[in-house]
Structure formats: C-alpha cells, structure tokens
Amino acid sequence: MNLSQRLRAKTMERYQLPPEECGDAQLFHALMAVTQDLSTARPAPDGARKLYYFSAEFLMGKLLSNNLLALGLFEEARDLLAGMGRSLAGLEEQEREPSLGNGGLGRLAACFLDSIAALGLNGDGVGLNYHYGLFRQKLADLKQQEEPDPWMEAESWLIPTGKTFSVPFGGFSLPAVLYDIAIPGAHTGTAGRLHLFDVPEPAPAPAHGIDFEKGDIPHSLTSFLYPDDSDRAGQLLRVYQQYFLVSAGAQLILSELEERGYSPETLSEHVVVQINDTHPSMVIPELIRLLLERGLSMDAAVEQVSGACAYTNHTILAEALEKWPLEFIETAAPQLVPILQELDRRARARSADPRTAILDGEGRVHMAHLDIHFGRSVNGVAALHTEILKHTELKPFYELYPEKFNNKTNGVTFRRWLEVCNPALSEWITAHIGPEWKTAPGALEGLLAFQEDTAALEELLSIKAANKERLCRALRERQGVELDPASLFDIQIKRLHEYKRQQMNALYVIYKYLEIKGGRLPARPITVLFGAKAAPAYQMAKHIIHLILSLQALIDADPQVRPWLRVVMVENYNVSWAEQLIPACDLSEQISLASKEASGTGNMKLMANGAVTLGTLDGANVEIAQLVGPEAVYTFGASSQEVIRLYQEGSYRSLEQYHRPGVEYLVDFLVSPELLSVGDPAALATLWRDMKHKDYFMALLDTQDYIAAKERALSDFEDRTAWARKMLVNIAKSGYFSSDRTIAEYDRDIWHLS
Numbered sequence: 001m002n003l004s005q006r007l008r009a010k011t012m013e014r015y016q017l018p019p020e021e022c023g024d025a026q027l028f029h030a031l032m033a034v035t036q037d038l039s040t041a042r043p044a045p046d047g048a049r050k051l052y053y054f055s056a057e058f059l060m061g062k063l064l065s066n067n068l069l070a071l072g073l074f075e076e077a078r079d080l081l082a083g084m085g086r087s088l089a090g091l092e093e094q095e096r097e098p099s100l101g102n103g104g105l106g107r108l109a110a111c112f113l114d115s116i117a118a119l120g121l122n123g124d125g126v127g128l129n130y131h132y133g134l135f136r137q138k139l140a141d142l143k144q145q146e147e148p149d150p151w152m153e154a155e156s157w158l159i160p161t162g163k164t165f166s167v168p169f170g171g172f173s174l175p176a177v178l179y180d181i182a183i184p185g186a187h188t189g190t191a192g193r194l195h196l197f198d199v200p201e202p203a204p205a206p207a208h209g210i211d212f213e214k215g216d217i218p219h220s221l222t223s224f225l226y227p228d229d230s231d232r233a234g235q236l237l238r239v240y241q242q243y244f245l246v247s248a249g250a251q252l253i254l255s256e257l258e259e260r261g262y263s264p265e266t267l268s269e270h271v272v273v274q275i276n277d278t279h280p281s282m283v284i285p286e287l288i289r290l291l292l293e294r295g296l297s298m299d300a301a302v303e304q305v306s307g308a309c310a311y312t313n314h315t316i317l318a319e320a321l322e323k324w325p326l327e328f329i330e331t332a333a334p335q336l337v338p339i340l341q342e343l344d345r346r347a348r349a350r351s352a353d354p355r356t357a358i359l360d361g362e363g364r365v366h367m368a369h370l371d372i373h374f375g376r377s378v379n380g381v382a383a384l385h386t387e388i389l390k391h392t393e394l395k396p397f398y399e400l401y402p403e404k405f406n407n408k409t410n411g412v413t414f415r416r417w418l419e420v421c422n423p424a425l426s427e428w429i430t431a432h433i434g435p436e437w438k439t440a441p442g443a444l445e446g447l448l449a450f451q452e453d454t455a456a457l458e459e460l461l462s463i464k465a466a467n468k469e470r471l472c473r474a475l476r477e478r479q480g481v482e483l484d485p486a487s488l489f490d491i492q493i494k495r496l497h498e499y500k501r502q503q504m505n506a507l508y509v510i511y512k513y514l515e516i517k518g519g520r521l522p523a524r525p526i527t528v529l530f531g532a533k534a535a536p537a538y539q540m541a542k543h544i545i546h547l548i549l550s551l552q553a554l555i556d557a558d559p560q561v562r563p564w565l566r567v568v569m570v571e572n573y574n575v576s577w578a579e580q581l582i583p584a585c586d587l588s589e590q591i592s593l594a595s596k597e598a599s600g601t602g603n604m605k606l607m608a609n610g611a612v613t614l615g616t617l618d619g620a621n622v623e624i625a626q627l628v629g630p631e632a633v634y635t636f637g638a639s640s641q642e643v644i645r646l647y648q649e650g651s652y653r654s655l656e657q658y659h660r661p662g663v664e665y666l667v668d669f670l671v672s673p674e675l676l677s678v679g680d681p682a683a684l685a686t687l688w689r690d691m692k693h694k695d696y697f698m699a700l701l702d703t704q705d706y707i708a709a710k711e712r713a714l715s716d717f718e719d720r721t722a723w724a725r726k727m728l729v730n731i732a733k734s735g736y737f738s739s740d741r742t743i744a745e746y747d748r749d750i751w752h753l754s
C-alpha cells in the first residue's frame with residue numbers, strides 16, 4: 001500500500017470519511033497513526049552490544065514531519081496533502097511539542113537518537129515522561145510568567161509497553177511504568193526507541209503557575225523537569241527523580257540482557273551506558289547494586305559496570321556540577337549509601353588527591369567524580385571544551401586517567417535542521433550538488449564551486465528573503481507583531497544565562513538606539529530577535545528578560561527609532577520556534593564568555609541555514625571559525641586563555657570596566673528616565689547595580705569589541721553578493737557538524753556497537 005491508500009484506510013476506519021472530508025485534527029491523527037504503524041512495524045537494529053543513552057532531557061520537537069522523513073515518505077505526504085489543499089505545516093499545528101527537555105543538552109540527546117537510528121546502530125534513549133515540562137513561558141507586563149506545559153493527549157506518540165519495574169525508595173517503592181516513543185531510522189529499515197518512565201498515577205496540573213506539592217513523590221515525581229530546587233523539598237525531589245530514572249533504566253537493561261540470553265557477568269561485553277551529564281550518574285551504583293543482588297562479587301560488579309559506562313561532560317560552570325548531600329541519598333535510596341562509600345574508598349586508594357574524592361569533607365557526593373572513576377570514557381563536547389577539561393577543570397583526573405579522555409564535537413541532525421525546517425534551501429542545494437549530502441553531509445563542500453556564480457548567490461538571497469517573510473507571518477499570527485522582512489535579522493536564541501550574555505546584546509540595542517536618537521542612522525533597519533526562557537528561580541536572568549522587553553516597548557513607542565530598529569522577544573522559545581527562526585536568520589549571535597559555552601549547537605543549526613556567526617572564540621565557534629575562514633565569520637572578545645587567567649588571578653574588576661569610555665553611558669541607560677518610565681524601576685535598578693558590580697561573566701570586558709564587530713558585520717551586509725558568498729561558505733562547511741558524524745565517532749571510539 002502507498003501512503004495515500006494507507007491514509008484513506010485509516011480515515012475510513014476511524015471516522016468513516018475519506019481524507020478529503022476530514023478536518024485538520026482528524027487528518028493529523030490519522031497521519032500520525034499511519035506513521036506510528038509503519039515505525040512500530042520496523043525491527044530494532046541488531047548488534048552484539050546495545051547502547052542505552054541516559055539523559056534527564058530529550059527535547060524532541062514535533063515528530064510528524066521528522067518521522068515521515070525518516071520513513072522516506074516526506075515528499076509523498078507533502079504532495080498528497082497539497083492535492084487536498086492542505087499542508088504538513090498546517091497539520092502540524094495540531095501537534096503538541098513534547099515537553100521532555102529544556103535546552104541544548106536535551107536537544108543534543110534528541111539529535112543523537114535521530115542519528116543513532118539513521119546509522120542503524122543498536123541503541124535506545126532512556127528518560128522520564130514529564131507531564132508539564134520545564135514550563136510554558138508567557139510574556140506579560142514585560143515579565144516572564146510560568147505555566148505548566150502539558151503535551152500528552154489521548155493520542156500521542158507514546159506507546160504503552162505494559163512493562164513496569166519497581167523502584168525501591170527509602171520506606172516505600174514506586175512502580176515505574178514504561179512508555180516508548182519509536183525513532184525510525186532514515187535510510188534504514190530499522191527503528192530505535194526512546195524509553196520513558198512514568199509514575200502510575202500522575203498528579204493533575206497545578207491550578208496556578210508551576211507550584212505543586214513537592215513532597216507528594218508518588219504522584220508528582222514526573223510532573224516537571226528540573227523542579228525548583230531552591231528549597232530542601234525541591235532538591236530531594238530531584239534526587240528521587242534521578243534515582244527513579246536510573247533504577248528503572250538499570251532494571252530494563254538487565255532484563256533485556258537476560259532476554260538476549262546473556263548473563264549479568266557479561267554486562268560490559270553486551271551493554272554500553274552513555275551518561276549524558278551528571279543527572280543519571282547514580283546508574284553506576286545502582287547497576288552495581290543489582291549485579292550484587294544477582295550474585296556477583298563487588299570486584300566483578302565494579303569491573304562490569306565500569307566497563308559499560310561512559311560519561312559526557314557538558315559544562316565547567318561550578319554551580320552546574322552536581323554535588324548531592326549523602327543524607328539526601330540516604331533518604332531517597334539508602335541502599336546506595338554503602339556502595340557509594342565503597343566506591344569512595346576505592347577511589348581514594350587510586351589517588352590521594354582529595355580533589356578527586358567522591359565523598360567530600362562536607363558529606364556531599366560529587367557525581368562527576370563518580371562517573372570519571374567508574375566509567376571507561378570521559379568526553380567533552382567541542383575541541384576547546386575538552387582541552388579545558390583536561391588542562392584546567394578536570395586536570396587531576398586527566399593526570400590519573402589520560403586514556404579515558406576524548407573529544408566528541410557536538411552535531412545536529414540535518415534532517416530536522418535543514419531538510420524539514422528549510423525545504424527551499426534543501427532543494428536549492430540538491431539542484432546544485434545532487435542529493436548525496438542527505439546521507440553524507442560532508443558533500444555540502446561541493447557548494448564551494450558556486451562562490452562566483454552570481455545567479456546561484458542571488459537565489460540563495462531570495463530563499464533567505466522568503467524564509468524571513470515566513471517568520472514575519474508566524475510572528476504576526478502568534479504575537480501580533482509586524483516586522484520588516486527587508487531589515488537585517490539579528491537573532492539570539494538560547495536559554496537565558498549570564499554566561500550567554502544576552503545582556504551584552506541588550507547593551508548593543510541601547511547603543512544603536514542612542515545612535516539613531518543622535519541622528520546617526522544605520523544603512524538598513526535592524527531587527528533584533530531574542531528567544532529565551534529563564535529558570536524560574538534565576539532572578540538576574542528574569543531581570544535581563546525584563547530589560548529586553550522594556551527596550552522592545554520603548555522602541556515600539558518611538559516613531560523616530562522604530563523604523564530603524566526593532567527588538568522582539570518570541571514567547572515560549574522551543575523547537576518549533578527554532579525551526580522558524582533559524583532559516584530566517586542573517587546574523588547568528590554566539591557571544592558567550594570564552595571558555596563558558598561547552599559547545600553550543602544553535603551555532604551549528606544557524607550556520608547550516610546560511611546565517612553568518614558573530615561570536616566569541618568559545619565552544620564549537622572555534623571550529624566553525626577554523627572551517628569557514630576569517631572572511632565568513634565575525635569573531636571578537638577576550639580569548640579563553642585570557643578569561644581563565646582573569647578567573648585564576650581573581651583580577652577582573654567589573655567597576656573598572658564599567659568606567660571605560662563607551663561603556664558607562666550604555667549601562668547607565670538602564671536607569672535613564674526614558675527606560676524607567678517604561679519598565680519596572682526596582683528591577684532595572686537591581687540589574688544596573690548587578691551589571692556594574694557582579695559582572696561575573698565579563699560582559700563589560702567585551703562590550704566595545706562586540707559593538708565594533710557587529711558594526712562591521714552590518715556594514716558588510718550591504719554588499720549583498722559578498723554576503724551571499726559568506727552564507728554559501730557557511731552552508732558548504734557545515735557538514736562537519738552533522739550529528740551523524742558525531743555519532744559515528746562515539747561508536748568508533750567508545751561504543752563499538754557493531
């Protein structure tokens with residue numbers, strides 16, 4: 001049966017209607033069901049070893065187009081729907097985005113699942129089935145408000161498996177109910193799975209905001225991703241969540257091992273566990289515990305588990321490196337305590353350096369240390385990041401275990417981030433170099449042959465212009481804002497964090513606002529777009545959102561500035577927004593303080609879609625800059641070595657930076673009469689003081705250099721042909737950042753699945 005026949009059979013069976021007479025919701029659900037049938041009919045790939053990718057988040061995005069593409073039915077579906085006067089994008093309006101993730105780490109996990117499936121590797125994801133996500137962001141009264149973000153409906157991509165595991169907490173146990181999401185592999189006949197554990201009786205959404213009964217573990221354990229941990233109950237809940245994930249996941253691993261006919265003594269031969277950041281680190285002691293229960297000696301259990309587990313580090317920010325009080329684990333999972341103590345004893349026997357201990361003098365468990373001692377691989381996520389881990393952050397560990405350290409520069413799936421989100425550009429690429437790039441993104445380099453082809457460059461500019469129009473329509477429909485598609489689209493989309501320095505971008509907006517006020521007009525109007533959620537308890541991040549929204553309101557109300565400069569914050573930035581924003585971007589803002597962004601993946605998606613990067617030499621920006629060359633990227637700011645030195649010496653003085661000419665008047669604008677009349681004076685004054693006195697991420701150090709680099713980019717943008725050439729070079733060189741390449745390296749160096 002072809003797709004058309006399948007869809008007809010499905011709508012007749014469900015609604016007794018032919019597809020043409022179905023409403024959008026019916027048609028969407030029928031197409032989802034057809035897609036689901038085809039995916040679940042596929043076998044798992046084979047392989048002697050199986051990978052389990054453990055992650056607290058999987059930021060999947062909508063799945064209809066993506067899964068149709070993987071099944072090889074994207075074009076057929078598009079044409080079929082067009083014949084009925086519908087579109088895939090239209091039907092996808094009916095789909096809710098799974099709220100199972102938060103930012104780059106979760107999106108990386110989703111890209112990895114897509115690539116693991118596409119390469120036909122025997123590997124599954126393991127996570128939790130959150131009901132209300134991180135939160136849904138509302139922007140009202142120039143502030144972020146948080147609401148639950150429910151996504152599961154009667155029909156969703158979740159497949160009930162009927163499997164349940166019992167998780168033994170201190171004093172009670174809780175069934176972990178397993179749901180799966182099928183992950184069809186592109187260009188293979190196989191499919192992987194995302195395994196998601198849930199409580200049997202989940203609590204309903206809170207009536208107001210995202211406050212809920214954190215002590216009600218049996219019902220609220222899977223309510224939210226990263227519940228507020230500013231109090232003890234919140235911190236304990238996170239430990240309960242983590243143990244629930246790893247205990248159920250470890251039991252799943254051992255039951256599948258047994259089903260495959262292998263004994264627990266051979267775990268490391270048949271299983272790989274990739275630990276995505278430290279949230280799933282307790283899988284190590286939990287697997288050891290389960291092997292002890294099955295009769296292995298401590299030595300044998302430690303050897304098998306260490307041989308199976310591998311750890312990915314995602315950050316050098318101290319506050320993001322988890323350290324749980326042992327007392328919390330004693331409450332949530334007391335059976336792990338003697339194992340952790342034994343592992344600490346063994347770690348201390350290997351190294352006398354107290355900086356490598358698992359249990360510290362304050363009774364805390366260092367989760368990353370656990371992973372490094374008792375895993376066989378430690379990887380960073382970009383070349384620079386791995387070097388910083390080896391020589392600075394994790395130096396004592398690198399000296400102990402040099403053979404464990406390796407780099408795996410992140411990647412993104414070009415299926416979602418080019419083929420699905422930017423069909424016009426995809427067709428243009430195929431028209432010029434053929435379809436090989438879809439299976440081998442390195443082939444994009446073939447585009448370099450068109451650098452002097454003015455007709456090709458013109459087409460590239462038209463595609464960008466059309467994508468900007470498409471974004472303008474989406475913003476008009478969803479937020480009621482009217483933008484000028486002929487303006488330059490300058491885009492910063494990522495979680496809100498001081499180290500990512502949205503505040504520095506805001507200082508640029510202030511600079512440009514004051515220039516325009518002074519009669520110095522830009523060559524072309526500029527539209528500065530932001531998308532960012534702030535963690536609910538992160539006050540400074542919320543103040544930065546308030547600053548951006550205040551600038552947006554100030555400029556919108558100013559007839560002198562508005563024609564030349566606009567600021568827009570998209571509400572509830574998520575994967576669906578990213579798919580609209582990325583193809584429409586001219587200038588990609590990647591301005592983190594050098595050394596702080598481990599890799600970034602937004603930078604890669606934007607590059608592949610023909611945006612030019614304005615960035616610091618941080619994370620994967622370094623590799624982007626090397627690949628495209630100085631003509632096709634704008635770099636600025638202090639180097640990672642300078643920044644690391646400033647931190648080591650403790651010699652950065654934000655007040656001195658503030659007093660530099662060209663900086664002070666920009667910061668002081670936060671408390672100017674103009675802005676105070678628009679925004680909340682207390683919030684603006686607090687941010688003003690914090691930026692002067694607590695500029696921990698050195699925004700003021702780089703502000704002037706940033707402004708100069710951005711001005712250069714804006715002026716270069718006016719030579720449209722030269723700019724199109726920069727776009728072309730970025731697209732051509734982006735193939736390296738395919739997650740298919742990243743996953744092939746994980747398999748080659750760490751997993752050895754086939």
Ligand SMILES: *Cc1c(COP(=O)(O)O)cnc(C)c1O
Nearest residue numbers: 103104494574575578600601602
């Ligand atoms: C790619 C992506 C991110 C990560 O962006 P960075 O710029 O690398 O921090 C975050 N959120 C969404 C929705 C994404 O698609």
